[in-house]
Amino acid sequence: MSFIVITFKIFLILFMLTFRRIYAFHKRNHISNQNKWAVLIAGSTEWENYRHQADVCHAYHIVRRHGIPRENIITMMYDDIARNERNPFPGKIFNKPGGPNVYKGVHIDYRGKDVSVQNFLNVLLGNAEGMKGIGSGKVLKSGPNDHVFIYFTDHGDVGLIQLPDWFITYHQLLKALENMKNKNMYRKLLFFMEACHSGSMFQQLPKNISIYATTAADAHQSSYSIYCEEKNLPCLGDQYSISWMESINYNDINYMTLDHQFEIVKKLTFTTSTVQKFGDYNIGSMTVADFIGNKPNHRKHHEKKKHYDKEVTIPSREADFHYLHKQLNETTPGSTKQKHVAESISKLFLDMKFVKEKTKLIVTILTGTENDANEVLNTKSLPEKQHGECFHNAMNILIKECYKTETQREHGLHHSQKILNLCSQPQLSQEGIINAIKNACNEVEKDEVVIDEDEECWMGQSLCNIFCTAKGVHNNEKMRGQCINEKCLCN
Structure with a gap:
């Protein structure tokens, strides 16, 4: 018997065995x-x-x-x-x-x-x-x-x-x-x-x-x-x-x-x-x-x-902003409706910044130094089973006690990575994290939250442009935004 014939028979046997396994698997799992x-x-x-x-x-x-x-x-x-x-x-x-x-x-x-x-x-x-x-x-x-x-x-x-x-x-x-x-x-x-x-x-x-x-x-x-x-x-x-x-x-x-x-x-x-x-x-x-x-x-x-x-x-997390931006461009320039849309956009950005600053305060209270705080703020850890309870409880306290409006609560969830990072720190206890959240949330705001056009471009290029467009409507002028050297510049 030639080598080719033997090889073919071996291949055929292996093929039939594989086919039978696949067929048996699908027959076993097939349901009505x-x-x-x-x-x-x-x-x-x-x-x-x-x-x-x-x-x-x-x-x-x-x-x-x-x-x-x-x-x-x-x-x-x-x-x-x-x-x-x-x-x-x-x-x-x-x-x-x-x-x-x-x-x-x-x-x-x-x-x-x-x-x-x-x-x-x-x-x-x-x-x-x-x-x-x-x-x-x-x-x-x-x-x-x-x-x-x-x-x-x-x-x-x-x-x-x-x-x-x-x-x-x-x-x-x-x-x-x-x-x-x-x-x-x-x-x-x-x-x-x-x-x-x-x-x-x-x-x-x-x-x-x-x-x-x-x-x-x-x-x-x-x-x-x-x-x-x-x-x-x-x-x-x-x-x-x-x-x-x-x-x-x-x-x-x-x-x-x-x-x-x-x-x-x-x-x-x-x-x-x-x-x-x-x-x-x-x-x-x-x-x-x-x-x-x-x-x-x-x-x-x-x-x-x-x-x-x-x-x-x-x-997806920018979709709301883009829809409002589209409305801004579709409404009559200078109209009451356009100014109302611009106001809605500005409010969203203010809530975003409020939440960002509040989260940074919580992290700083727990870490003590700016370098340690920045490490927690910028690390991208993954959820671990042993941190699940701490993360669940801390997030519940954060959203319930820190944020009063629906948009603040929604943007608060966007900072869940930071809370997960805190729960991952071996030197921090769940009780300590929750107490820090409560202390930060109960702190009375001394100054009204404002957004300076030349501050750090934390919002990204796309949202920077939307922010500046809305600002231009408030100022009755046409403006666009651009992130340059990590600054959001409106012109």
Whole structure:
């Protein structure tokens, strides 16, 4: 028998063994659509955050179109966009320019104040008793033979994600997921997260609890908004979310694995944020249909997305500023409306600076020297399991006791990295950190917070320009901003 024949037979045997393993794996994990569950949550409110509810509405239609029963889908969104007085298309929400009305036909289980941290955790943990008399009362009723898909979209920062009433830390989320596993609430779980710094939420995700998670960004990056150029509308979508949903819309998900989808999304977002994956990587060889539903997609898979790669993307935490800047340019120069928009922009910047200075004060109280304070302020540490309780408690005290307005609280969350850094210092106790926060928060402000145009350009070039444009409206002159030698100069 020739060497070629022997080699071919060995190759054939190895191929058949590999094929049988793959077939056995997929047969073992294949389940009917009746055993698939989806939890879809948009954690934001207000018109400027339009895109999050648009993302969730689009996701709802995807899981329904692919066969997950309505009774197995739990949708949480504030529902203040479709009929918002600022919506030029009453009763409609769009997730891309010229796209369909994704709001139509969406069954919302929890809206308004029912979209809360506690209710979200109750839904995940199947706590029906805790949801009695709230919304639809629906919670996950999945079992050990079911697949669960969770999609979350909103703002986030290092170690936390936001909801309308409060925030969830990585410590809380991981505890909830581990409890789901301990309660045999799933066989496999897929988690997609759209938020700035979303990679920080899964740094400590165990690899042995059958969860595969992907995120819009790594632990220290912003995620990005897209479709932000439509007149009278904020950004319509988020880049990572649009990417994973379009990958489903234009591919046969009965053959597309989760790893393949991840590579598609990674390629579509590589110029902005770095999508990440965490958990049990073996699940990556399963198909998207194993979680989203295996009903055939009737779209033409060869149909091309139009203009997607040419779209302007904006860091998500700057989206509010860019929308107001767009309004500033679209209103009549010198009008009362334009001055009102400029006032709103200026207030946002003042709140940003107030929070920045308050955070620096807390760090300085604890570290004692400017050099040590700067190290804590500038270090980019990652969430560790042993620091979870300190971080969770310190952030709760900081936001409750330091910040009085909604925008201050939102910008306060943007400094979570500093609190995480403090909790990581071996010489500092949780009690000491919390006491320093209380002392700094109770200190009476001696001077009104002001922004000098030539101070350190902490806001970045894009926001510097928006700040100066608003300042020009106040001064009845046209101004632009530029960061030069770390100074924001208006001219």
